[in-house]
Amino acid sequence: MSSPPLGPRLEARKLKHLEVCLHYPVEFERTTGFERFELPYRALPESDLSRIDLRTRFLGKPLAAPLLIGAMTGGAARAALINRHLAEAAQRLGIGLMLGSQRVMLEHPEALASFQVRRYAPEALLIGNLGVAQLNKGYGAAELTRAVSLIQADALALHTNPLQEALQPGGDADFSALVPKLHALVPELPFPVLLKEVGHGLSPAVAAAVEGAGFAALDVAGAGGTSWAKVELYARYGELRHPELAEWGIPTADALLGVRRALPEMPLVASGGVRTGLDAAKALAMGAQVVALARPLLAPALESAEAVVAHLKTLLWELRVAMHCAGASDLAALARTELLPRRA
Amino acid sequence: MSSPPLGPRLEARKLKHLEVCLHYPVEFERTTGFERFELPYRALPESDLSRIDLRTRFLGKPLAAPLLIGAMTGGAARAALINRHLAEAAQRLGIGLMLGSQRVMLEHPEALASFQVRRYAPEALLIGNLGVAQLNKGYGAAELTRAVSLIQADALALHTNPLQEALQPGGDADFSALVPKLHALVPELPFPVLLKEVGHGLSPAVAAAVEGAGFAALDVAGAGGTSWAKVELYARYGELRHPELAEWGIPTADALLGVRRALPEMPLVASGGVRTGLDAAKALAMGAQVVALARPLLAPALESAEAVVAHLKTLLWELRVAMHCAGASDLAALARTELLPRRA
Amino acid sequence: MSSPPLGPRLEARKLKHLEVCLHYPVEFERTTGFERFELPYRALPESDLSRIDLRTRFLGKPLAAPLLIGAMTGGAARAALINRHLAEAAQRLGIGLMLGSQRVMLEHPEALASFQVRRYAPEALLIGNLGVAQLNKGYGAAELTRAVSLIQADALALHTNPLQEALQPGGDADFSALVPKLHALVPELPFPVLLKEVGHGLSPAVAAAVEGAGFAALDVAGAGGTSWAKVELYARYGELRHPELAEWGIPTADALLGVRRALPEMPLVASGGVRTGLDAAKALAMGAQVVALARPLLAPALESAEAVVAHLKTLLWELRVAMHCAGASDLAALARTELLPRRA
Amino acid sequence: MSSPPLGPRLEARKLKHLEVCLHYPVEFERTTGFERFELPYRALPESDLSRIDLRTRFLGKPLAAPLLIGAMTGGAARAALINRHLAEAAQRLGIGLMLGSQRVMLEHPEALASFQVRRYAPEALLIGNLGVAQLNKGYGAAELTRAVSLIQADALALHTNPLQEALQPGGDADFSALVPKLHALVPELPFPVLLKEVGHGLSPAVAAAVEGAGFAALDVAGAGGTSWAKVELYARYGELRHPELAEWGIPTADALLGVRRALPEMPLVASGGVRTGLDAAKALAMGAQVVALARPLLAPALESAEAVVAHLKTLLWELRVAMHCAGASDLAALARTELLPRRA
Ligand SMILES: Cc1cc2nc3c(=O)[nH]c(=O)nc-3n(C[C@H](O)[C@H](O)[C@H](O)COP(=O)(O)O)c2cc1C
Ligand SMILES: Cc1cc2nc3c(=O)[nH]c(=O)nc-3n(C[C@H](O)[C@H](O)[C@H](O)COP(=O)(O)O)c2cc1C
Ligand SMILES: Cc1cc2nc3c(=O)[nH]c(=O)nc-3n(C[C@H](O)[C@H](O)[C@H](O)COP(=O)(O)O)c2cc1C
């Protein structure tokens, strides 16, 4: 594993990604699919809004609400700030935090500090992050373990992103033979491992391919929110080329339902375009254990932990209203709620 | 039951609700669903338009047409005027009138006069109104009976509105254990009791929950007309936040069909977005005994009884044309008419 | 049958109808439904465009093409001109002509001349026209026979139009007991009788009601073209009130398919929004014997017979192209062609 | 076969066609239908983008990618330039080239040179082109063979275009009895023969009609790309008349699926509106052996071979990305991929 100084090219690209995420229309045109479903409104809910119970457990840790802050890399300059604000928010809300890709940190030790947020979130569920394609570039159990232990994380998320990498100049586009590698590697690792996409979605076929590989959870990270294909294309050309590729992916609701059916017992994270408490409620009713969101937290994270907390409090309040008016006082009741097709 | 002077806050809020209802876009974007159905046009109807018979009975009283003026509170200052105009219109048209919530009147006796409209509508079916959530705040048979008898009403409508209350600052958001309370209370009451929503709809599940509780009728009060979530949100923030919550609810046609299937014998009121005679005809063909509308009558009611009468006469004329051209000379024939799906 | 001088009110109204038909948006928003079907394109049609055969017979007379000019009244002043141009065009094209309502002519003999167009169309199929509601106003076999014989017509079309009459000030809105009257009357009449709507459509139920009554053909006159409800509403108010009533009706394609299924042997005219040769081809493939169109011919008819001929030649050329490219060399082959649902 | 000097009328028309194709909105409004299908995104594709294998064989010749340049005539003045640039591009990319109609060349020998592009594409699959309607004008095996041998083509495409010809002033609209002629003629010809439309699509019925006639492949040339009806109408009137005829045709995806089902063993070309690598990938997954595109290459072909190569390289890169992210490393794997309906 070489360790050259943090090259200006990688640094520049990461910065550009942030700018693109903040200022370009990188959301999918296509929708998450949640809008096709209806949480049944129950005019006599038999519940008390002030006592809706959002508590749950995920990857062995208690959460005050079924919510993770989604993985976001920040570029060396701002990563430390972003990660700290996100960690403080996670701690205050009692929710989980997925960090952005730690590859930069493994390859450029000077970047390590920006990932070390455990001190700001002593009790939060903290999840590290690496790209699965790195397994074809020499990464193995040692590197993954180092990534987790250096930041005192509770778990590791491996992201798989063939479309993003294909559209990135010099992206890692060799995804060959990763499935057997994962089957061999994951059981070896001394911490829970999660598989996630970055916004184009996991399918039932992918779920089936990793069945038995030992993943602790899958994050479907479907289409309908941030399109990482769009981020790469805007970063590369300053305009949207190949718009059809940029809209490719499995809408989050379809990804969730598909993977849930393929692996009924696997804990699932619903992410990709989760924006409101009603989205979250529908995802949880469809069988997700927790939901995650990323890009909507980017601007708040650049500002302050309070801004992140405020944003998420609104979403959690909406989730409580949604559960209350659906007659679900806790997450177990919500999970039993049957969604209806939305018509008018 | 405490009785403080009519606080400026409650008064202010009610006023604000009126302003919002008059001047803000508080109608649902989503539709009632009536537009998905087609009243079958019958080119040889075998009927005479001048002899279409709209007479019916509801809650034991005869009505000249299957129509109720919907429940509207008016704020102390204007309630008296509004209620009087509505009562005079009901009397002249021979239709029913549902009054707005009487909570203010029970808690602030000086508001009583504004509800006492029996003298303007000596024969009309007059229906009182209270929120079901008050049953968790100390209200019981005594209060409900007092509400009805103080205004010489024929019946009482209990409104259930968990979404509205959840969005209202200081709203009554405790809806726990109301179903058993209703089962115990309603049979005790010496007048017919109706259960209604305020525009987000009753579902088959709610209908099933109150089966056998002794309700004389259910008013589905579905989505597609006035969104009380929007009213509360505009009143609170001056803008539309949480738009998804504001659009939540069961479209009136779906609510009607669902509740009709769940409780085939229960008399039903169709309300929420009923705007035209064709809407009314479809609702009656779907199994409603009567229809009701509220917000479209607010501006006329501030003006005069004549304005209310004129508005409703137009709707009733449309209803007669619709029945005539569907070959239904009376409401029994209309109830036997099978609607078609609307396609082009 | 009284015969007062042609009152200025009736005259004025008819004039107004013409103005409205020419200058107001009286077409339905809803479509005919033909756009939901696809005539199968056949890249190897085995036919010769120059030899497509449009000849047919209708009501016992040969037609050079399966086309009727639709019924249009013109108001005393312009009826003579319009009817003459239409008759000359029918003669030149070898097609049929349905005249507008002859009620004015029966009640005001001075209007007779404007209907006497046989001299301009010695061989054309000529069809008289009266409203079925007149049967409740004293009309019987004698009046109907007089209407036909005074103008040397080959047949009579009875129009039934409950929605139009309902929206017309002073309209004839008594349609009671017409079905038995028709069953008694039609078999008595010594000429073929056709039943038609005026643009809101005949349904299977109406077809079933007149089964066995002796009609020689039914003209479904469905929704999707001229809305006579709109014509009446614009004529009455200068603006579109009651828009839902104005859009009521059975789309022409649905009316045609429905009536065809109800009465498989009954000759059918498809009208209401037939605008192009492809519309005509689809209608003929769905089982119509002939198609008719009215309002698109109004402006040409005010101009000249040539203008009418030119308009209809374009439509007939399109029909021939459509038949050619569907591989149907004649109308029998077209009638055997199965339409497909249109998707993209 | 007469051979008058290249008449200014034919020449002028061809030029006009080019101008119309370049500057008028001749694309269908209706879509190819590919947008109704979804290539399944596979987040763990097990493939390496740099090793995606596009090689295939078609009509007995190897191709570096499953792609043909579509048939385009160019008018005498520019045909030579266009054909040369296209041929050079085909040679460089290792793909096939379908030339435009050779009728002009057979009837006006001075036009021959512009078709003789073998020297620019010594190894490319080169396909000649004639209209099937010429078989009713005296063309037979001799003329077809001459067309192929004069330009050293590997195969001949016969285009059938009844709608285009019907809309063209003086078009060849006699398509009678061509099916038996083709059954007699094609087996006689000493080179592979392909049947194609020009953008309105082949149907299962047409496929069935030519089953057993000896065609080496069918090019469905469906609707959704260039509408040759529009090209003719703009060329004739300068505006779009008969818009419904201009939109007639079988969307390419439907044509492909229909013909594939009718003739499961027949090699198929998918063309008509193929614009992106994802379109191509879907067509290949639906069972096409190769795809073709025409009009998007017209402007580049007027410029240079490089411009054509650049355009097609982009499409091939998109195709490789699509295959990679669908987990299909080669065309056999892509052909086994099952498409999903696209929903959100
Ligand atoms: C600025 C930014 C940086 C991201 N970086 C990473 C990353 O390093 N690793 C990863 O797995 N996902 C990364 N993501 C993807 C998100 O975790 C998430 O899957 C995706 O944005 C879809 O969720 P959203 O619609 O809520 O944004 C990033 C997203 C954003 C907006
Ligand atoms: C100004 C106003 C005040 C209302 N007040 C009450 C009320 O006090 N009690 C109640 O049950 N519903 C109340 N409603 C709700 C209506 O009765 C009705 O259910 C709802 O507005 C949907 O019907 P619409 O679409 O015809 O307006 C009120 C509605 C309006 C517009
Ligand atoms: C100006 C005008 C006058 C009409 N007058 C009559 C009439 O007298 N009798 C009748 O049966 N239909 C009458 N119609 C209706 C047409 O015959 C036809 O049914 C209707 O317009 C729908 O066809 P379209 O969409 O082709 O216009 C009239 C239509 C027009 C436009």
Ligand SMILES: Cc1cc2nc3c(=O)[nH]c(=O)nc-3n(C[C@H](O)[C@H](O)[C@H](O)COP(=O)(O)O)c2cc1C
């Ligand atoms: C300028 C131009 C000329 C064409 N000439 C011919 C021709 O001579 N013979 C033929 O079979 N098709 C011809 N075509 C039709 C194309 O081969 C193709 O079938 C059609 O354009 C649809 O494909 P596209 O949507 O990719 O353009 C021509 C197309 C264009 C744009």
